[in-house]
Amino acid sequence: MAALPDAEKLCAQLVRALQGVVGPSTAMVGIHTGGAWVAERLHAALALKFPLGLLDPAFYRDDYAKQGLAKDPKRSKIPFDVEGKDLLLVDDVLYTGRTVRAAMNELFDYGRPASIALVVLAERDGRQLPVCAQHAGARVEVPAGMRLRLRRDAEGRLSLELERAA
Amino acid sequence: MPRNPQLNGNGELQHLLSIEGLPREILVKILDAAESFVGVTERDIKKVPLLRGKSVFNLFFEGSTRTRTTFEIAAKRLSADVINLNVAASSTAKGESLLDTVANLSAMQADIFVVRHGSSGAPFLVARHVKPHEHVINAGDGRHAHxxxxxxxxxxxxxxxxxxxxxxxxxxxxxxxxxxxxxxxxxxxxxxxxxxxxxxxxxxxxxxxxxxxxxxxxxxxxxxxxxxxxxxxxxxxxxxxxxxxxxxxxxxxxxxxxxxxxxxxxxxxxxxxxxxxxxxxxxxxxxxxxxxxxxLPQVTFGISVRMAVMSMVAGGG
Structure with a gap:
């Protein structure tokens, strides 16, 4: 199995890719928890005008009826007016697409953005919804029964790792 | 010791009947969830789809405006349908027993009963008799709990x-x-x-x-x-x-x-x-x-706290 890509390098790569698309109406929203870590990096490096938004779409998830309320829902904070913005929605790993669906539903309860582009550190197989990333740091092969997740250590360094799926 | 009637087999919140006997982790989880619902209540669109299609029956055998209203707002912000019953003035006056009232509402496909009653323990009695998918929230019983x-x-x-x-x-x-x-x-x-x-x-x-x-x-x-x-x-x-x-x-x-x-x-x-x-x-x-x-902030927080409780019981903890 190939080694997992370096999350730090992927962040730098995404910054370079996004420099070309950032405009005066661009704003960024990170999805809790891993997406928010990536978004913090990208937001700082791109020096965006609007403060970073954070979203936990726990209340919009489609698995609530099966799984109940997510363990530790965080408070969503969008400190700018979503109306008319070109949003960069940031997550760590794109897998089934269900989190992105939930996040988009929540975003529209804040207002009507001009556009939303999806930015992910890594994408993997297993989409269950017609969702694709406009900017993906890397494509990662994930063995069956495993999941790809982002970690942040005490110094704030990001790394991707595989763990057994629950 | 008998199993705590508020928790299901996995130790998750099934009904909210009293704070007494609830483990610390559950209390903290309710407060944490409430905090994220405060974010929802500060938006222009103060509604999330968690309880879409669920029915919440407000059963107030004892008068209350604020508590009933905040439960109603909380349920509506979770996208549930809310039915307010003036039970004191109808069924009870006609002699129907508490459990018969509940059984009838259950036949109308209820998901959550919010019960206020002048007698201590009434919500416990209801919780013992509801179907497994139905949940009871105590909105005040006698001198016992709120x-x-x-x-x-x-x-x-x-x-x-x-x-x-x-x-x-x-x-x-x-x-x-x-x-x-x-x-x-x-x-x-x-x-x-x-x-x-x-x-x-x-x-x-x-x-x-x-x-x-x-x-x-x-x-x-x-x-x-x-x-x-x-x-x-x-x-x-x-x-x-x-x-x-x-x-x-x-x-x-x-x-x-x-x-x-x-x-x-x-x-x-x-x-x-x-x-x-x-x-x-x-x-x-x-x-x-x-x-x-x-x-006054207490009143506002009360809505988010009730949203947290309803979404936890209806989602199986």
């Missing part, structure tokens, strides 16, 4: 004081008849508040109060000293005629919260009241409307 009020009090305290460790919380007034006080005391001790005090005249403090882990005071001067949180209880008018108290004026003189008495508490103390207030009896307007008062 868990969502207790939880919103806990939320308010955590919001302003950040942590429970090191706090001195004083609960003042008619503790004897207060389900609010009972629920709050259980919550405070479970969450590790080191000093919970109750202050009131001998006739309005339950005989076994110290068994609940509280310190009993009969003097405001001693009891309020260095308190971080002062919770005033509502003095019900009927207590005056019940010979437990000489008069409202007499009560106000000794146990009403005035600016002068509040000065004994810590300078950053917060003042809470579950409402409705009797201004000039248990609390003076100068305090109720003053800078220490967090009485």
């Amino acid at each position: 868990p969502t009020q207790g939880l919103l009090d806990l939320y308010t305290i955590r919001h302003y004081k950040k942590e429970f460790g090191g706090l001195v919380v004083a609960i003042v007034g008619d503790v004897l008849h207060s389900r609010v006080a009972r629920s709050l005391i259980h919550g405070l001790t479970t969450l590790g508040v080191p000093e919970v005090r109750v202050i009131g005249p001998q006739t309005l403090i339950p005989a076994g109060a110290s068994a609940l882990g509280v310190r009993v005071f009969h003097s405001m001067r001693e009891g309020l000293k260095d308190a971080d949180v002062v919770v005033m209880l509502r003095l019900q008018n009927e207590r005056m005629s019940g010979a437990l108290l000489p008069s409202a004026q007499e009560f106000n003189k000794h146990y009403g919260l005035s600016l002068e008495k509040l000065a004994l508490a810590r300078p950053d103390a917060i003042v809470m009241h579950p409402g409705p207030m009797n201004r000039g009896v248990e609390i003076d307007s100068s305090v109720a409307d003053g800078p220490h008062s967090v009485i």
